[in-house]
Amino acid sequence: MLILECPCCGVLADETELTAGGEAHLKRFGPESSDDEFEGYLFRRENPRGVHFERWRHSHGCGKWFHAARNTVTLEVYGTYSAQTTEPPEAIRQKISGVAPGWKWRLFK
Known part of the structure; x- marks a missing residue:
């Protein structure tokens, strides 16, 4: 089961x-x-x-949207952050780089 922490209210939600x-x-x-x-x-x-970077809504909680960085193969969650952020925080990028060598942030057009 996928469990994400809502960065808006701090609740661990499945x-x-x-x-x-x-x-x-x-x-x-x-x-x-x-x-x-x-x-x-x-x-x-x-x-x-x-x-992969995804949008999620804490629909049965605070109702706010947020972003999550996770691995689609292992379901490992690298972190969650505000939906108003245009790119992942540096701490999440470094965490991903530590476990996925060769990974690079791509610029969205």
Whole structure:
């Protein structure tokens, strides 16, 4: 079972108390965007085997959105952080680099 700590209220919540919101750190495109940009936002997603950044909502708790860094193979959670953050905190990046050599943060377009 996946257990994440909500960084907003500090509660350790299992996946039944949370709602998954897909990949984190995507650039969202509005009405003024081109068809290619909007198509990319809707359909082009990472589906990595390993380190992944996701959006979660503490739906049966404080109701706030947050981001989680985890491994999709081992379900190891590297950390959680505010959804208002544009990239993972340095401490989480270092933790990931320590267990997944060669991993690099990718810039989202």
